Amino acid sequence: xxxxxxxxxxxxxxxxxxxxxxxxxxxxxxxxxxxxxxxxxxxxxxxxxxxxxxxxxxxxxxxxxxxxxxxxxxxxxxxxxxxxxxxxxxxxxxxxxxxxxxxxxxxxxxxxxxxxxxxxxxxxxxxxxxxxxxxxxxxxxxxxxxxxxxxxxxxxxxxxxxxxxxxxxxxxxxxxxxxxxxxxxxxxxxxxxxxxxxxxxxxxxxxxxxxxxxxxxxxxxxxxxxxxxxxxxxxxxxxxxxxxxxxxxxxxxxxxxxxxxxxxxxxxxxxxxxxxxxxxxxxxxxxxxxxxxxxxxxxxxxxxxxxxxxxxxxxxxxxxxxxxx
Amino acid sequence: xxxxxxxxxxxxxxxxxxxxxxxxxxxxxxxxxxxxxxxxxxxxxxxxxxxxxxxxxxxxxxxxxxxxxxxxxxxxxxxxxxxxxxxxxxxxxxxxxxxxxxxxxxxxxxxxxxxxxxxxxxxxxxxxxxxxxxxxxxxxxxxxxxxxxxxxxxxxxxxxxxxxxxxxxxxxxxxxxxxxxxxxxxxxxxxxxxxxxxxxxxxxxxxxxxxxxxxxxxxxxxxxxxxxxxxxxxxxxxxxxxxxxxxxxxxxxxxxxxxxxxxxxxxxxxxxxxxxxxxxxxxxxxxxxxxxxxxxxxxxxxxxxxxxxxxxxxxxxxxxxxxxx
Numbered sequence: 001x002x003x004x005x006x007x008x009x010x011x012x013x014x015x016x017x018x019x020x021x022x023x024x025x026x027x028x029x030x031x032x033x034x035x036x037x038x039x040x041x042x043x044x045x046x047x048x049x050x051x052x053x054x055x056x057x058x059x060x061x062x063x064x065x066x067x068x069x070x071x072x073x074x075x076x077x078x079x080x081x082x083x084x085x086x087x088x089x090x091x092x093x094x095x096x097x098x099x100x101x102x103x104x105x106x107x108x109x110x111x112x113x114x115x116x117x118x119x120x121x122x123x124x125x126x127x128x129x130x131x132x133x134x135x136x137x138x139x140x141x142x143x144x145x146x147x148x149x150x151x152x153x154x155x156x157x158x159x160x161x162x163x164x165x166x167x168x169x170x171x172x173x174x175x176x177x178x179x180x181x182x183x184x185x186x187x188x189x190x191x192x193x194x195x196x197x198x199x200x201x202x203x204x205x206x207x208x209x210x211x212x213x214x215x216x217x218x219x220x221x222x223x224x225x226x227x228x229x230x231x232x233x234x235x236x237x238x239x240x241x242x243x244x245x246x247x248x249x250x251x252x253x254x255x256x257x258x259x260x261x262x263x264x265x266x267x268x269x270x271x272x273x274x275x276x277x278x279x280x281x282x283x284x285x286x287x288x289x290x291x292x293x294x295x296x297x298x299x300x301x302x303x304x305x306x307x308x309x310x311x312x313x314x315x316x317x318x319x320x321x322x323x324x325x
Numbered sequence: 326x327x328x329x330x331x332x333x334x335x336x337x338x339x340x341x342x343x344x345x346x347x348x349x350x351x352x353x354x355x356x357x358x359x360x361x362x363x364x365x366x367x368x369x370x371x372x373x374x375x376x377x378x379x380x381x382x383x384x385x386x387x388x389x390x391x392x393x394x395x396x397x398x399x400x401x402x403x404x405x406x407x408x409x410x411x412x413x414x415x416x417x418x419x420x421x422x423x424x425x426x427x428x429x430x431x432x433x434x435x436x437x438x439x440x441x442x443x444x445x446x447x448x449x450x451x452x453x454x455x456x457x458x459x460x461x462x463x464x465x466x467x468x469x470x471x472x473x474x475x476x477x478x479x480x481x482x483x484x485x486x487x488x489x490x491x492x493x494x495x496x497x498x499x500x501x502x503x504x505x506x507x508x509x510x511x512x513x514x515x516x517x518x519x520x521x522x523x524x525x526x527x528x529x530x531x532x533x534x535x536x537x538x539x540x541x542x543x544x545x546x547x548x549x550x551x552x553x554x555x556x557x558x559x560x561x562x563x564x565x566x567x568x569x570x571x572x573x574x575x576x577x578x579x580x581x582x583x584x585x586x587x588x589x590x591x592x593x594x595x596x597x598x599x600x601x602x603x604x605x606x607x608x609x610x611x612x613x614x615x616x617x618x619x620x621x622x623x624x625x626x627x628x629x630x631x632x633x634x635x636x637x638x639x640x641x642x643x644x645x646x647x648x649x650x
Contacts, residue, residue, distance in 0.1 A: 120520060120522075121520070121522075144637065144638070145470070145517065146471050146637070148521075149521045152521055175521065176521070189520065190520065190521050191518070191519070191520055191525070192470065192517065192518070192519045192520075192521075193516070193517070193518050194516070194517045194519075195445060195446070195514065195515065196473075196474045196477055196500065196501070196515050196517075197445075197446075197637075197638035198446060200516070312469065312471070312522075313469070313521055313522035
């Protein structure tokens with residue numbers, strides 16, 4: 001019933017809907033409507049109630065990343081077909097992995113807070129309550145496992161494309177960091193479960209710093225958030241935009257084997273192409289020039305002997321490179 | 326304490342060890358020794374007790390694939406460093422995946438029976454109690470995920486090499502079936518959990534039909550067992566031999582990036598090289614000639630237009646090919 005009430009209010013957009021109308025529409029008493037509204041408010045919906053006019057959402061309910069809020073009138077085929085929303089969880093990626101085998105493709109896990117958020121290589125990811133978007137998507141593409149890494153690039157292209165459409169100027173540090181003003185605002189953690197010739201599932205984790213204003217000392221110089229960069233955008237709008245962009249690029253890749261659009265976005269918004277960068281492998285650190293991202297999605301670099309080679313992944317760093325702006 | 330008793334008996338090989346000696350050695354009463362022996366017998370150890378002479382194992386305790394039996398005096402660095410033994414379990418691969426993150430590399434799960442044994446692509450694998458070897462190995466190689474498929478070839482080479490040393494003439498149907506007399510006697514199911522540039526873990530499942538004499542009608546023509554082919558070998562000896570062969574070839578690959586020995590075994594014992602085979606992909610079935618296994622471990626085939634190409638995996642079939650012996 002509360003689902004129906006919030007849907008009616010959402011459908012009414014910025015107009016008021018009267019208690020009487022809701023009561024008729026849903027076949028419950030006005031007192032019943034009021035009770036449900038009270039609970040919705042407790043759940044975080046910012047519902048205005050004005051005497052004789054009725055109810056409306058006084059602002060976009062961007063503090064609650066629920067299925068209703070995210071998928072309302074969204075035209076997606078399968079990404080977001082189910083959204084599991086938590087107030088708090090250890091890690092959305094870890095949770096997604098426990099339900100992945102039984103879940104349908106496109107299921108999304110979102111938590112307001114992660115207590116053990118993970119970055120790449122098991123690193124910690126700070127995921128404060130309601131201050132970011134901490135989500136994981138379950139994918140089951142019928143492709144060979146060696147084609148899975150490209151999905152990280154699709155995710156990066158989707159985030160950049162979504163944020164740019166919302167007026168935020170972002171770039172991609174290949175393969176999985178999203179950058180504003182030389183600082184990381186979002187990251188992608190792709191995890192794969194596979195047999196040799198078949199993918200069981202992919203869990204695609206996305207973390208976006210939205211409202212965080214204060215970062216721990218050790219990442220102060222390298223991390224930022226949308227709010228800190230003066231972009232005050234609703235979390236719901238961001239998620240809606242990302243999953244809509246993602247589905248298009250993902251289907252292009254899976255159904256049509258087309259990488260073109262993703263590569264175009266990754267190249268256009270790359271912070272690495274044309275720069276001198278370090279390639280870090282184990283304890284080695286080598287200064288190279290980044291030339292391009294090739295059709296496979298790998299980085300093409302030129303070393304100091306002018307010989308070119310392909311970097312499949314591993315760390316690349318732009319910190320401390322002389323002449324780097 | 327029972328571990329110590331069985332170790333003393335194993336150390337004594339085919340000689341008797343007296344109750345008195347055991348009692349002194351372990352600092353417990355002779356009645357205590359006797360109690361433990363009774364329980365060991367219930368667990369499946371075939372311990373002879375002869376008045377005035379003492380105890381000995383009357384035959385190789387090959388019906389119990391425990392750590393003690395398998396690893397006694399085995400000279401392995403890490404494969405088999407821990408063995409978890411079950412009487413029955415749904416699937417050793419599935420169980421291994423649940424403990425893999427917290428387990429040390431080389432941990433082995435063995436079950437006398439699997440109630441939901443899995444083959445490739447989610448197919449069923451018949452795993453009757455005590456009639457085969459149903460085991461899974463947890464590996465954590467520090468290599469890039471795209472290098473993981475080669476580990477299936479290492480496993481295949483280890484099984485063939487181990488069985489051949491025990492006098493069984495077997496071949497490999499690339500990439501993951503072991504064949505005797507044109508029938509499948511063993512299979513490998515490699516499952517991978519990975520980030521884009523790092524392997525979390527690999528679960529290497531090995532299923533070997535040892536004593537099965539009767540197969541279901543639908544696989545009667547394509548499956549066999551060692552006993553059915555008149556090879557009566559102890560299961561413990563097989564496991565010991567496989568994990569010893571495997572560790573050598575695996576370390577060669579992981580530490581020295583050397584595939585030579587594995588490829589040599591895979592080529593020498595291949596049932597595909599030189600044959601006409603079907604390559605099945607989706608609904609397509611194409612007759613090609615198999616030329617070789619290349620250095621990457623992939624199959625090189627020549628199609629009917631004489632153009633050569635590399636098969637990374639997918640189904641290959643030799644059934645129904647005209648002229649196939």
